[in-house]
Amino acid sequence: MNHAALIRMVTKGFPNKLNRFNEKGLSMVTKTVKVTANNCPYKGRSIQVYDAEIIESLISMYALALAYRQLRENQKHIGERCVFLLKSLVRTALESAIQEACGFIPQVQQTAQNHYSKAISLIQKMGFHCTVDQHIATKKDIASFLNIPISTLNSFLYKHSYEIKPIKLDSPRIRSFGSKASRMNGYHLHDIVKIIFGIDTEVTARIKQEMFGQLGTFAKLDSRSEIEWRSVLKEIFSDFDFKCNHPIGKYRYYVDYFVPELQLCLECNGYDCHRSYDAQKEKEREQIITQNYGLIRFHHKVKLETLVNAILKIKPGSVIRLYDQEKIAQT
Structure with missing residues (x-):
């Protein structure tokens, strides 16, 4: 989903097919906050943010809309990703609850990161190889692993360019793995996980099942x-x-x-x-x-x-x- 779709929900409300699953009757309301974090590129700027409860409801609405077959073809991938996200969040919450019950301080962010790392480890065990270095792969690496044409991958990357940012490779790095291309982009493993959760192939289906089980x-x-x-x-x-x-x-x-x-x-x-x-x-x-x-x-x-x-x-x-x-x- 791109940010423009979220903005439309702020100004026009949830689409009817989603709103029927809006159990809490929430509306898309943003808050203006000033960024103070030193490591954030937006430090000092005022930005619009969404309340966690709204994000939770939006995820649930898309998941339920998928379950009741209310999403259009070009929306199904959003619903499926929301289902995977819900399962991941539930697992993270359960692990945090167990940690707390055992007297430990829950490390929610670390627990969530562990699941992300598990996805990376899983694709590497299944044979995914990064040509550039241990953490950066080329389009050819990704397309070959997913068994899809480069054109399909390009379409996906174009559609999700707002969240998946390429890494521009310099000439020495390109030459280091034998390529003669004058320019080339690479993609970090964390973004490759996003691609895998967003594209449906036989390979990604096995990965998702291994990570989360069946969708239901x-x-x-x-x-x-x-x-x-x-x-x-x-x-x-x-x-x-x-x-x-x-x-x-x-x-x-x-x-x-x-x-x-x-x-x-x-x-x-x-x-x-x-x-x-x-x-x-x-x-x-x-x-x-x-x-x-x-x-x-x-x-x-x-x-x-x-x-x-x-x-x-x-x-x-x-x-x-x-x-x-x-x-x-x-x-």
Whole structure:
């Protein structure tokens, strides 16, 4: 989420789909404080801050909205990160409570940092390697580890440039690992953890499960099925430029899978087949996508043969829906 979205909530209030989960009836109110910390680059300046209770409620609202399938496609990643954050905060709180019960002074910040360090240790055990030094990696390192195209990583970094800042590498450092590039950015391990929690791949799914367990029944089935379909479709379109979570059109609507050479968009829908989504907005979204592409929306339990037949039949400007209503009714 970028800061502009938070500002809109301050001026216009929470979006309706979030506000229904606003159990405490809070509103986004900021406070003006003057920074006095010596090690802060904003020392001496007055800045706007948010109360911890508001942040807690916002995290809970996004997590609940994800559970009830009220988030748009381009918002789901926020909901998922909020779920992971909630689990991490609960674990930190429990460990702090145990420390206090045992007569120790709780070290909340250190406990939270330990979980961050655990994530770093985990990705290193899974084979992640930093080319620059022990703490700084290149885009190639990250993309190779996550098994995604550089273009996908670039899109993510552009979208989250407000929170993930690159480290500009000087020429001697670039030459030190054999590169002939005239300029290059590196990324610290702490930011790489943010990338891993923000991008959905088979690799990141394993890391998240190792760190936090399953998301829960509300997200487990859809997430797992989407990962499985991603692997299957990647094989089917191995000779094509197969893209995942790709933006379409000037409004940057995201589709699950995109094959530009075939002018084909595919979306793996969950149990309710997006029936809980805003029907009018979904219609507008489909109209934008089908201006130049064909769109196939399929239930995650559809047979592969059925999906392949639809891929062969689809044409730009059309939509094919593959939903097994009997199976949906049984779930």
